Amino acid sequence: MSRGRGSQWLGALVAVVLAWIVVYPLFLVFVEGIHTPGGWTLEAVGRFVRERNEWGALWASCWISLASVALSALIGIPLAFLVARYHFPGRRVISGILALPAVLPPLVGVIAFLFLYGETGFAAHLFQYVFHLEEAPWRLQGPGAVLLVHAYSMYVYFYLFTRAGLQRLDPSLLEAAATLGAGRWRMLRRVVLPLLWPALGGAGLLTFLTSLASFSAPYIFGGGFRVMTTQIVSTRLNGDIPLAMVETFALTVVALLGLALLRHSSRNGDRSGGSKGVAPEPRRLRTGISRFLVPTAVWCLAVFLILPHLTLLLVSFVPRGTWTLEAVPPVYSVGNYFTLFQDPVRLRPMVTSLWMATAATVFAVATALVVAILVLRRRVRVAALLETLLEVPWAVPGTVFAIALATMFSVNAPLAGRVILVGTLVILPLAYFVRSLPITGRAILAGFRQLDPSLEEAAATLGASRWRTLRRVTLPLLRPAIAAGASLAFATAFGDFLTSVILYTYDTRPISLEILGSLRQSDVGVAAAYGVMLMLISGIVFALAGERAGGGVA
Amino acid sequence: MSAEPVAGGADFLVLRDLEKRFDDHRAVDQVSLGIRQGEIVALLGPSGSGKTTTLRLLAGFERPERGTLSVAGEDITNTPPVARRFGMVFQHYALFPHLDVGGNIAFGLESLGVTGSELIRRVATALELVELGGFERRRISQLSGGQQQRVALARALAPEPRVLLLDEPLSNLDPSLRERTRRELRALIQRVGTTTVLVTHEQEEAFDLADRVAVLNQGRLEQVGTPDELYAVPRTPFVARFVGRTNEMRATLVAVEGDRCRVRLAGVEWSLPTNAAVAPGPVQVLARPEALGMVAPGPDRLTGKVLARRFTGAQGFFTVALGDGTTIEVAADPWAVRVGDRVGLEPKDRGVHLFPHEPA
Ligand SMILES: Nc1ncnc2c1ncn2[C@@H]1O[C@H](COP(=O)(O)OP(=O)(O)OP(=O)(O)O)[C@@H](O)[C@H]1O
Numbered sequence: 066m067s068r069g070r071g072s073q074w075l076g077a078l079v080a081v082v083l084a085w086i087v088v089y090p091l092f093l094v095f096v097e098g099i100h101t102p103g104g105w106t107l108e109a110v111g112r113f114v115r116e117r118n119e120w121g122a123l124w125a126s127c128w129i130s131l132a133s134v135a136l137s138a139l140i141g142i143p144l145a146f147l148v149a150r151y152h153f154p155g156r157r158v159i160s161g162i163l164a165l166p167a168v169l170p171p172l173v174g175v176i177a178f179l180f181l182y183g184e185t186g187f188a189a190h191l192f193q194y195v196f197h198l199e200e201a202p203w204r205l206q207g208p209g210a211v212l213l214v215h216a217y218s219m220y221v222y223f224y225l226f227t228r229a230g231l232q233r234l235d236p237s238l239l240e241a242a243a244t245l246g247a248g249r250w251r252m253l254r255r256v257v258l259p260l261l262w263p264a265l266g267g268a269g270l271l272t273f274l275t276s277l278a279s280f281s282a283p284y285i286f287g288g289g290f291r292v293m294t295t296q297i298v299s300t301r302l303n304g305d306i307p308l309a310m311v312e313t314f315a316l317t318v319v320a321l322l323g324l325a326l327l328r329h330s331s332r333n334g335d336r337s338g339g340s341k342g343v344a345p346e347p348r349r350l351r352t353g354i355s356r357f358l359v360p361t362a363v364w365c366l367a368v369f370l371i372l373p374h375l376t377l378l379l380v381s382f383v384p385r386g387t388w389t390l391e392a393v394p395p396v397y398s399v400g401n402y403f404t405l406f407q408d409p410v411r412l413r414p415m416v417t418s419l420w421m422a423t424a425a426t427v428f429a430v431a432t433a434l435v436v437a438i439l440v441l442r443r444r445v446r447v448a449a450l451l452e453t454l455l456e457v458p459w460a461v462p463g464t465v466f467a468i469a470l471a472t473m474f475s476v477n478a479p480l481a482g483r484v485i486l487v488g489t490l491v492i493l494p495l496a497y498f499v500r501s502l503p504i505t506g507r508a509i510l511a512g513f514r515q516l517d518p519s520l521e522e523a524a525a526t527l528g529a530s531r532w533r534t535l536r537r538v539t540l541p542l543l544r545p546a547i548a549a550g551a552s553l554a555f556a557t558a559f560g561d562f563l564t565s566v567i568l569y570t571y572d573t574r575p576i577s578l579e580i581l582g583s584l585r586q587s588d589v590g591v592a593a594a595y596g597v598m599l600m601l602i603s604g605i606v607f608a609l610a611g612e613r614a615g616g617g618v619a
Numbered sequence: 620m621s622a623e624p625v626a627g628g629a630d631f632l633v634l635r636d637l638e639k640r641f642d643d644h645r646a647v648d649q650v651s652l653g654i655r656q657g658e659i660v661a662l663l664g665p666s667g668s669g670k671t672t673t674l675r676l677l678a679g680f681e682r683p684e685r686g687t688l689s690v691a692g693e694d695i696t697n698t699p700p701v702a703r704r705f706g707m708v709f710q711h712y713a714l715f716p717h718l719d720v721g722g723n724i725a726f727g728l729e730s731l732g733v734t735g736s737e738l739i740r741r742v743a744t745a746l747e748l749v750e751l752g753g754f755e756r757r758r759i760s761q762l763s764g765g766q767q768q769r770v771a772l773a774r775a776l777a778p779e780p781r782v783l784l785l786d787e788p789l790s791n792l793d794p795s796l797r798e799r800t801r802r803e804l805r806a807l808i809q810r811v812g813t814t815t816v817l818v819t820h821e822q823e824e825a826f827d828l829a830d831r832v833a834v835l836n837q838g839r840l841e842q843v844g845t846p847d848e849l850y851a852v853p854r855t856p857f858v859a860r861f862v863g864r865t866n867e868m869r870a871t872l873v874a875v876e877g878d879r880c881r882v883r884l885a886g887v888e889w890s891l892p893t894n895a896a897v898a899p900g901p902v903q904v905l906a907r908p909e910a911l912g913m914v915a916p917g918p919d920r921l922t923g924k925v926l927a928r929r930f931t932g933a934q935g936f937f938t939v940a941l942g943d944g945t946t947i948e949v950a951a952d953p954w955a956v957r958v959g960d961r962v963g964l965e966p967k968d969r970g971v972h973l974f975p976h977e978p979a
């Protein structure tokens with residue numbers, strides 16, 4: 066392909082715009098931590114270093130994240146082994162259910178958990194009823210609760226990575242080990258686990274980063290227990306901007322250390338066998354007891370894991386104030402949903418979330434496509450820079466990014482590249498857009514990389530203009546990648562809480578904040594109905610995307 | 620190295636001093652070649668010799684650093700691929716998987732503005748040309764390898780290109796299918812009469828398919844000629860080695876006598892036909908297996924011992940070890956000698972070529 070000058074200029078322009086929106090806000094955060102109207106100062110840094118609370122929160126973030134990794138691994142890895150290695154009824158349904166938390170908004174998970182295990186939740190109700198207790202039997206709060214919620218949703222990384230790793234395992238390796246007389250345990254210890262190591266390492270670090278960035282769980286279940294993300298938001302609410310900036314910086318450093326580790330481990334290479342290999346055939350269970358035990362265990366675990374979401378569904382049908390002392394709600398109706406659609410004030414957040422997520426998705430997909438074309442087809446000089454810029458928001462916790470955008474767009478200084486957007490309709494879609502760039506970019510770039518360039522060359526020799534080639538060849542072939550990238554972007558934006566909570570205004574409040582608002586007013590049923598709508602619409606989007614992806618290319 | 624002289628107005632497609640660099644490496648180096656209308660030319664060479672790059676220069680996917688390209692007298696050096704009206708069959712066919720067979724073939728015709736019943740008719744004609752009549756609605760994934768190759772060919776030919784480019788057109792087929800497809804492909808191209816340039820690294824394929832073969836080596840054009848010419852009169856040692864089998868022997872040219880010369884080799888003297896390129900001094904003798912005759916051993920004869928025989932039916936290939944340990948391959952009647960026999964070797968006039976000594 067020729068390296069036209071137009072492409073070079075466009076590449077440079079896109080790089081500048083991306084840097085402005087992705088890197089510049091972060092830079093401003095770090096400057097504002099050490100710069101006050103009075104001049105340069107390390108005063109806030111000093112306060113951070115001296116304050117025990119600050120170190121406590123930083124330490125809490127780290128240990129909670131490490132513990133989340135351990136607990137998630139404990140759940141996710143065995144599940145993956147069971148599902149990948151054994152045949153049992155409903156195996157496909159189970160593997161779908163188990164992957165759900167990967168696509169459900171974290172806030173929904175947290176709320177669902179609250180409805181099931183919270184002090185006024187379903188389980189507590191049942192307990193109270195059975196033992197005739199006056200008080201709630203437990204309080205779901207503090208680090209233990211946060212950890213539990215994390216494990217509940219983040220096991221999915223271990224589960225998915227391990228399953229993918231198992232699928233790529235070359236069965237001939239296992240057969241070789243068996244012919245060499247390796248017993249089952251020795252095979253697991255000496256062959257399977259070492260081969261899975263890169264996948265497990267990847268899952269571990271992803272869990273670590275997600276848990277480090279987690280906001281809704283500590284925000285809702287933390288109580289007095291502070292982690293870095295909640296600490297940042299509360300410091301900022303208290304108006305101590307410089308300290309919030311220093312905290313943001315500290316959290317970013319920890320996240321970047323984690324990321325560096327991840328990069329390092331993935332560079333060490335994929336050891337899952339030289340040849341591609343076919344996934345080992347799932348084994349049929351032979352002996353009587355395991356034939357019964359394994360499916361039961363897996364099914365129980367799966368039900369246990371989706372129980373919170375089922376509770377959410379149940380609660381969404383319970384009218385306000387009808388459920389007090391009974392074990393199960395006595396009255397059911399679709400009234401909450403009616404409220405949602407008939408009360409304009411209630412409907413508004415849904416419409417807002419919908420259009421904001423759609424706008425963010427459209428821009429993210431368009432940006433990813435332009436970058437992919439510039440990087441992979443036009444081979445612009447700034448290709449590596451462009452790809453890195455797309456990835457940056459992934460390395461930085463969402464809270465940090467939201468703070469950075471809030472900082473950058475709350476000042477009107479066009480010459481410094483800053484305008485006031487906070488409080489306008491633009492800021493939230495912009496934040497969603499930036500946050501979904503890495504995942505959308507990855508999906509679309511990966512799809513583009515798999516596209517044989519000679520297909521586009523063939524179109525050119527057949528006299529098709531660039532535009533016609535794009536429309537008739539490139540885009541149709543990229544449909545699965547675009548569908549995947551778009552649905553992921555949409556789901557992230559649609560259910561977003563941690564960016565929204567920092568950047569929203571009353572007029573632009575999205576569903577997540579309305580859920581929180583309803584909970585505060587003890588309007589539990591409506592909150593649940595919102596949660597169900599979030600799940601439902603995300604689910605529909607994913608289903609549509611799956612169909613798109615499957616449809617075109619045979 | 621000698622570049623083929625570009626003949627004047629008779630040539631339809633002309634490559635003049637083409638040069639393409641990747642970083643500092645010259646993938647195509649001063650290639651000049653004239654191709655007549657309707658001619659089939661094969662680019663033949665070992666891996667990395669610049670065949671694909673030359674083809675991509677012709678298609679317009681790469682721009683040459685130097686040199687020009689013209690077709691029918693029109694300079695197309697800077698014409699983008701879209702505007703060249705060249706058809707191309709890609710190595711892996713590059714059929715559009717999201718379109719059916721008919722959609723693939725219609726693609727190029729639509730670029731020309733063909734629509735409606737005319738489009739349908741021309742798609743059908745193109746498919747009949749490759750004996751796939753009625754395949755319009757088939758999906759690409761439902762075709763066999765050979766059928767895909769033919770669809771790719773039909774797609775390239777449908778818009779009636781000025782030049783047809785084929786990149787390793789048969790390399791994706793089963794060996795058993797290849798030979799038959801080769802003949803069909805040649806017949807088809809000749810029937811359509813399109814000027815064709817194809818790339819291959821298999822000599823047999825080039826010889827079967829092409830009117831003329833251009834041998835490439837490290838980006839340079841070594842020789843262009845009909846298969847017979849390349850075999851009988853290789854212009855360089857590379858061509859002699861690459862086209863057909865050959866034995867290499869070091870020798871010293873003693874004297875030139877008219878159109879013959881005397882060379883000393885392993886202590887014996889041979890009289891060989893000479894050529895303008897050689898002068899008294901060290902030379903290389905490149906002899907085809909069938910250009911050496913086996914005779915009774917003698918003191919003034921190149922003598923060796925038969926080590927092995929490879930039997931191919933009509934002919935036997937004998938490996939003969941000389942006194943200094945070098946081995947020579949000789950083609951002869953399979954029952955002429957037996958393994959273990961001592962034989963003398965005599966050169967024939969056809970198939971022995973002299974070249975100046977190449978410093979290693
Ligand atoms: N895009 C490129 N960038 C850098 N070098 C290239 C590129 N394409 C080809 N080359 C180099 O140019 C030389 C010629 O390559 P080319 O693909 O034309 O060879 P070829 O004759 O087609 O070989 P093969 O038979 O293996 O296909 C090789 O050394 C190759 O490494």
Ligand SMILES: [Mg+2]
Nearest residue numbers: 670671672818
């Ligand atoms: Mg090639």
